[in-house]
Amino acid sequence: MKYTLRQLQVFLATARLENISRAADTLAMSQSAASGSLKELEQQFDVQLFDRVGKRLQLSELGREIRPQAEKLLAQAQSLEAALAGAEIPGSLRLGATLTVGNYLTVPMIADFRERHAGADLSLHVANTSEIAAMVADFELDIGMIEGEVNHPRLQTRHWREDELQVFAAPGHPLAGKRRVSDAQLREQKWIVREPGSGTRQTFDRAMHGLLPDLEISIELQHTEAIKRAVEAGLGLGCLSRISLQEAFKRGSLVPVHVPQRDFRRQLNLIIHRDKFHGAALQQWLALCEQYSD
Structure with a gap:
């Protein structure tokens, strides 16, 4: 066999970090040893696994192609080593x-x-x-x-x-005590929601299909707790997972707003x-x- 597991470790660490010095640190190796290991692997097969872009090492086309096989092979080797050592949960x-x-x-x-x-x-x-x-x-x-x-x-x-989102408001919000809130009333509100790219925002956008162009998205935040605090302060309505709202509902610092005509279920x-x-x-x-x- 022309390659070693150590060479694969260096290759994969460099692929993740795009830097040979940081890869060496994670493997408790010197930079020269890690660089030599990677160079030897490439020379043994006369290939180039990385493209050098300044100080960054980006995977070449071949490097991207073999990476999944290398990841799987190294994981199997680590699993075997742990099994031989009698470890119940390896790695x-x-x-x-x-x-x-x-x-x-x-x-x-x-x-x-x-x-x-x-x-x-x-x-x-x-x-x-x-x-x-x-x-x-x-x-x-x-x-x-x-x-x-x-x-x-x-x-x-x-x-x-299964999970489900819930529209919610501060206790003093005009919609807080209503049994049912209409689409027309939703259009009149300011909204504090998660940022695009989040799963919660994805579900919110889908549930509000047909209304989105008319909704006033006042604030987009990346953190659930920040949205809850903003809604508590009376800045608008929020929409988050029921899981994240249970304690606030129990305390009464936030209250649910009922929108039964909209489907907020998700997986x-x-x-x-x-x-x-x-x-x-x-x-x-x-x-x-x-x-x-x-």
Whole structure:
């Protein structure tokens, strides 16, 4: 065999970070050793895996083509090593979640997982749907838990659990006590909503089909809590997942606004790269997701 697993580690770390120095740091290697390993891999097969663009190393066409195979091969090797060492849950697991999922669902799941598997090494990255999808597609995350829908050729989507958005207002808002709010009344309001690219905004836009051109989107914010604070301050109506509003409704700091003619239901999804090797940790996480699907 002309290549080593260490060479694959250097190749993949450089692909993720686009910098040989940072790749070396993550692998506890010197820059010269990492650079030499990568150069040797290219010379052994007389290929160029990266295009040098200033200080950045971008994958060449061949590099992009072989990356999924290298990721899968290295993951399998790490899984085998852990099995030989008698580890129940091998390696680490890089989780990605959109804001509602990450802030209100994933944290207790991580606690549950670590209680069952004390040696598990989990990390969590929280961002909007488009960013999480891009990171999973680029092998920067092992799995994404998202609120939106993605259509990406490198990603596999699994339906996870049901969710629903809720329009809400401050207690003193004119629409707060009404049993039903009409489309005409919705057009008259100022709205504080999530930014484009988020799953919540995607669902909001779909639910408001036919009304969107007439709605006054007053503020777009990236954080759920910021939207809740703005609505509490009387700046307009909001629309977020019911999961994120339960405590505020109990306190009475926010109240639901009933819009039964609009469909705010949605599906929370799991996304995984189609070429991702399902090691023991990922398999156990997927099993845990099934338990949290209700």
